Amino acid sequence: MARIVQKYGGTSVADVERIRCVAARVKKCHDAGNDVVVVVSARSGVTNELIGKARYLNPAPNDREMDMLLAVGEQETIALTAMAIHAMGTPAVSRTGAQAGILTDPAHTRARIVSINADNIEAALRDRNVVIVAGFQGVNAEGQITTLGRGGSDLSAIAVASAVKADLCQIFTDVDGVYTADPRVVPDARKIPEVSYDEMLELASMGSKVMQARAVEFAKKFGVVFEVRSSFNENPGTIVKEEIASMEDVVVRGVAVDKNQVKVTVSNISDQPGTASRVFQALAEAEVNVDMIVQNVGRGGRANLTFTVPRDEAGRAKKAVETALATIGGGSVDVTNEVAKLSVVGVGMRTHSGVASTLFTSLAEKNVNIQLISTSEIKISVAIDLDRADEAVRAVHEAFGLGSGEGDRP
Amino acid sequence: MARIVQKYGGTSVADVERIRCVAARVKKCHDAGNDVVVVVSARSGVTNELIGKARYLNPAPNDREMDMLLAVGEQETIALTAMAIHAMGTPAVSRTGAQAGILTDPAHTRARIVSINADNIEAALRDRNVVIVAGFQGVNAEGQITTLGRGGSDLSAIAVASAVKADLCQIFTDVDGVYTADPRVVPDARKIPEVSYDEMLELASMGSKVMQARAVEFAKKFGVVFEVRSSFNENPGTIVKEEIASMEDVVVRGVAVDKNQVKVTVSNISDQPGTASRVFQALAEAEVNVDMIVQNVGRGGRANLTFTVPRDEAGRAKKAVETALATIGGGSVDVTNEVAKLSVVGVGMRTHSGVASTLFTSLAEKNVNIQLISTSEIKISVAIDLDRADEAVRAVHEAFGLGSGEGDRP
Numbered sequence: 001m002a003r004i005v006q007k008y009g010g011t012s013v014a015d016v017e018r019i020r021c022v023a024a025r026v027k028k029c030h031d032a033g034n035d036v037v038v039v040v041s042a043r044s045g046v047t048n049e050l051i052g053k054a055r056y057l058n059p060a061p062n063d064r065e066m067d068m069l070l071a072v073g074e075q076e077t078i079a080l081t082a083m084a085i086h087a088m089g090t091p092a093v094s095r096t097g098a099q100a101g102i103l104t105d106p107a108h109t110r111a112r113i114v115s116i117n118a119d120n121i122e123a124a125l126r127d128r129n130v131v132i133v134a135g136f137q138g139v140n141a142e143g144q145i146t147t148l149g150r151g152g153s154d155l156s157a158i159a160v161a162s163a164v165k166a167d168l169c170q171i172f173t174d175v176d177g178v179y180t181a182d183p184r185v186v187p188d189a190r191k192i193p194e195v196s197y198d199e200m201l202e203l204a205s206m207g208s209k210v211m212q213a214r215a216v217e218f219a220k221k222f223g224v225v226f227e228v229r230s231s232f233n234e235n236p237g238t239i240v241k242e243e244i245a246s247m248e249d250v251v252v253r254g255v256a257v258d259k260n261q262v263k264v265t266v267s268n269i270s271d272q273p274g275t276a277s278r279v280f281q282a283l284a285e286a287e288v289n290v291d292m293i294v295q296n297v298g299r300g301g302r303a304n305l306t307f308t309v310p311r312d313e314a315g316r317a318k319k320a321v322e323t324a325l326a327t328i329g330g331g332s333v334d335v336t337n338e339v340a341k342l343s344v345v346g347v348g349m350r351t352h353s354g355v356a357s358t359l360f361t362s363l364a365e366k367n368v369n370i371q372l373i374s375t376s377e378i379k380i381s382v383a384i385d386l387d388r389a390d391e392a393v394r395a396v397h398e399a400f401g402l403g404s405g406e407g408d409r410p
Numbered sequence: 411m412a413r414i415v416q417k418y419g420g421t422s423v424a425d426v427e428r429i430r431c432v433a434a435r436v437k438k439c440h441d442a443g444n445d446v447v448v449v450v451s452a453r454s455g456v457t458n459e460l461i462g463k464a465r466y467l468n469p470a471p472n473d474r475e476m477d478m479l480l481a482v483g484e485q486e487t488i489a490l491t492a493m494a495i496h497a498m499g500t501p502a503v504s505r506t507g508a509q510a511g512i513l514t515d516p517a518h519t520r521a522r523i524v525s526i527n528a529d530n531i532e533a534a535l536r537d538r539n540v541v542i543v544a545g546f547q548g549v550n551a552e553g554q555i556t557t558l559g560r561g562g563s564d565l566s567a568i569a570v571a572s573a574v575k576a577d578l579c580q581i582f583t584d585v586d587g588v589y590t591a592d593p594r595v596v597p598d599a600r601k602i603p604e605v606s607y608d609e610m611l612e613l614a615s616m617g618s619k620v621m622q623a624r625a626v627e628f629a630k631k632f633g634v635v636f637e638v639r640s641s642f643n644e645n646p647g648t649i650v651k652e653e654i655a656s657m658e659d660v661v662v663r664g665v666a667v668d669k670n671q672v673k674v675t676v677s678n679i680s681d682q683p684g685t686a687s688r689v690f691q692a693l694a695e696a697e698v699n700v701d702m703i704v705q706n707v708g709r710g711g712r713a714n715l716t717f718t719v720p721r722d723e724a725g726r727a728k729k730a731v732e733t734a735l736a737t738i739g740g741g742s743v744d745v746t747n748e749v750a751k752l753s754v755v756g757v758g759m760r761t762h763s764g765v766a767s768t769l770f771t772s773l774a775e776k777n778v779n780i781q782l783i784s785t786s787e788i789k790i791s792v793a794i795d796l797d798r799a800d801e802a803v804r805a806v807h808e809a810f811g812l813g814s815g816e817g818d819r820p
Contacts, residue, residue: 016466056426058497068504069489072482079479087468
C-alpha cells in the first residue's frame with residue numbers, strides 16, 4: 001500500500017473514451033489499496049481552441065481573463081474523470097486548483113507555485129476517495145485563478161506529490177519513457193529504466209520533450225521521485241530520481257538531437273574589447289536564447305562570431321545583431337544555416353575521460369563535420385549539418401554501446 | 411446615470427460574433443455613464459453538450475461533479491465577454507459565481523441563493539469597471555461550486571440586481587418582450603409595455619416561456635423591477651414590476667396557450683369518500699403535476715374523474731392511476747386525449763365581472779367546446795381541443811380587444 005500521484009496529459013484524456021480508460025487505470029491502482037491522487041490536463045485541443053476564441057475577440061487578451069478562460073479546460077476534465085470513476089463503483093472527488101490549495105504568486109499565465117495546503121486533499125484521501133486535481137491552475141492570494149504556463153500540469157503533479165508526501169508520482173503520457181535515442185531514428189534504442197534529474201533535464205531540454213524542464217527542476221529541488229510512462233499500455237516507464245553512485249557506471253545515458261536550431265554567423269566585425277559583448281547584449285535585450293558560441297579572431301583586426309539560436313528566434317536575432325553592428329563599426333550577419341545539435345548526456349561523464357574523443361571519432365568516421373562544440377559537466381554537444389543528423393545519432397548511439405540489440409521499443 | 415444589471419442568455423452569447431455584439435451593447439450602456447453589471451449564461455448548446463458527455467460516462471452522474479462540470483460553461487463566457495469589452499477600450503472584469511459572492515444552500519444542481527455579498531462587485535464598479543458575473547452558479551458554505559438549475563441565470567441576474575440595488579435589471583433574450591398573445595398565431599398581438607409580477611408569472615408559466623417562474627417570484631419578493639427585451643434589436647421590451655392601480659384598468663392583459671397538455675379520464679370508479687383522494691395521492695407519489703380537475707358523479711354509485719397533466723408525464727400518470735384503481739375496486743383510465751389549455755390573465759379581473767362570460771361566449775361563437783375550466787384570482791383557464799387552439803386564441807384575443815390593429819410586432 002502506497003500513496004501515488006498519477007498525472008494524465010491532454011492526449012490521455014482527449015475524449016470520453018480515453019477518460020474511461022484513465023478511470024479504469026485509476027480504479028485498479030485504488031483497488032490495490034493505494035491512496036491515489038490524480039492530476040489531469042485539459043482535453044487535448046481544448047486549450048488551443050479557447051485561445052483561438054480569445055484572440056478572435058481580442059488580439060492581446062488580458063492575462064487575468066486568459067487564466068479565467070483556460071482554467072475551464074481542466075475543470076471539465078476533473079468532473080468527467082470523477083464521474084467515470086464513480087461509474088466503476090469507486091469513490092472519487094474532484095478539486096479545482098484553488099480547492100486543492102495550490103497557492104501561486106500573482107503572475108497570471110505564468111504563475112509560480114508558492115505553496116500547497118493539502119488539508120483538503122488529505123481529508124478526501126482519509127475517506128478513501130480518489131482525489132482528482134485540476135492541473136495547470138492555482139489561485140493567488142487575492143482569490144484570482146492563475147495558470148502555470150504550458151506544461152504546467154506536470155508541475156502541478158510534482159508539487160502535489162511533494163505536498164502529500166507521495167511514494168511515487170507517475171507521469172502518464174503518450175510515450176513509453178525516456179530512451180537512449182529517438183526510437184524512430186535509432187531502431188535499437190533502449191528505454192532507460194532510471195535516470196537522474198540532471199540527465200533528465202539535459203535530455204528533456206533537447207528535443208525529446210517528454211516533460212517541461214520546470215517540472216523536473218521542481219522535482220529535483222524537493223526530491224520527488226517520478227516515473228514517466230505511457231497511458232496506452234502497461235509497460236514500466238523511466239524512473240527519474242536523485243543521482244545514485246551506480247548511475248555513474250554508465251558513461252553516456254543517451255543521445256539527444258535538437259533539429260530546431262539555426263546557426264548565426266556574424267562576420268568581419270571589429271576585434272576590440274566589448275564588441276562581442278555589445279552583440280550579445282543586443283540579443284539578450286531582444287530575448288533571443290543564444291546557445292552554442294564560438295569566436296574566431298581573423299586577420300587585420302577583424303573577427304567572426306558564430307552561435308546557434310532556436311529557429312523561430314532567428315529573425316529576431318538577425319534584427320538585433322544588425323542594430324548592434326550599426327553602432328560598432330560594421331560587419332555582416334547571416335542566419336541561413338540550419339543545423340542540428342547532437343548531445344551525449346550522462347552523469348558518468350564526470351568520472352570518465354575519453355567521451356569527447358569517442359564522440360568526435362564516431363562522427364569523423366562518417367565524415368560528419370562538427371561546426372560548433374559546447375560542453376557541460378554531464379553533456380557534450382556538437383552542431384552538425386541538419387541533413388546528416390539521423391545518420392550521426394545512429395553512429396554515436398552505436399559508438400557508446402547504447403543499443404539493446406533486442407529492440408525493447410514501444 | 412443609473413446602475414443597471416444586464417443579463418444575456420445562451421442564444422445572445424452563442425458564439426464569438428454574438429459575444430462581440432453583447433460587448434458593444436454593454437459598452438454603449440457604460441459610455442452613457444451608467445454602472446453596469448452583466449450576467450451571462452453559457453453559450454447555447456454548451457450545457458447540453460456537457461450533460462451528454464457526463465451521461466455517456468455515467469448514467470447517473472453525481473450532483474456535485476455535475477455542478478463542477480456545468481459551471482465551466484458560464485466561466486468561459488464571462489472571460490470571453492470581458493476580453494471583447496476590453497478590445498473596445500472599456501475596463502471590465504469577470505467574476506465566477508463564487509467570486510461574485512453568490513452564496514447558496516448545499517443542494518447541488520438545484521441550489522437556492524442564500525445571500526449575495528456584493529463587496530467584490532461594488533469594489534470593481536467603483537473603479538469604473540463593467541463587472542461580468544457568471545450566471546447559474548454560486549458557491550456553498552463549504553466552498554463547493556453549486557448551480558441553480560435550468561434558467562438559473564435569470565435568477566442570478568435578479569438576485570445580483572437586488573444585492574447591488576440596481577435601478578433596473580434588463581433580461582436580454584431572443585424575444586422582444588411579453589405579448590398579448592403569441593404573435594406567430596395572432597397577427598395583431600401587441601407587445602405589453604408593463605405587467606405586474608403576478609401577471610408575468612401566469613403568462614410565463616403558460617407556454618410563453620420567457621422566464622423561469624422562480625426568477626419572477628424572486629423579483630417580486632425583493633421588489634426588483636426588470637425589463638424583458640431582445641438582444642438582437644434596440645426595441646424597448648416589457649417592464650415587469652409591482653402592481654400599480656392603473657394596471658387594473660386593463661381587465662385582461664394577455665391570452666396564453668399551453669399546447670403541452672394531455673387530458674386523463676378515469677371512468678367508472680367507485681363514488682365513495684376517499685376514492686379520488688387515493689388516485690391523486692398515487693399521482694403525487696409519482697411526481698405528476700396535475701393541473702385542471704373535474705369530477706362527475708355518474709349513475710349507480712360510479713363516478714368519473716378528469717384532469718390534465720403535462721404530455722411527458724402522461725405515461726407516468728397512467729401507471730400511477732392504474733395501480734391506484736387496482737386497490738379501490740376497478741375503473742379504467744384513458745390518456746389519449748391531447749388538449750390545449752387557453753388562459754386569459756389580468757390583475758384587472760379581480761375588480762371587473764363578466765370576464766368568464768366574454769371568454770365562454772367568444773369560444774361558443776366559434777363552436778369550440780370547453781372540456782375543463784379552472785380559475786385563479788387573476789386567471790381563467792379552459793381546456794379545449796388541441797386542433798382548435800389557434801383559432802380559439804385569435805377569437806378570445808379579439809373579444810377582449812387586445813389587438814393593436816397596427817401590428818406592433820418583432
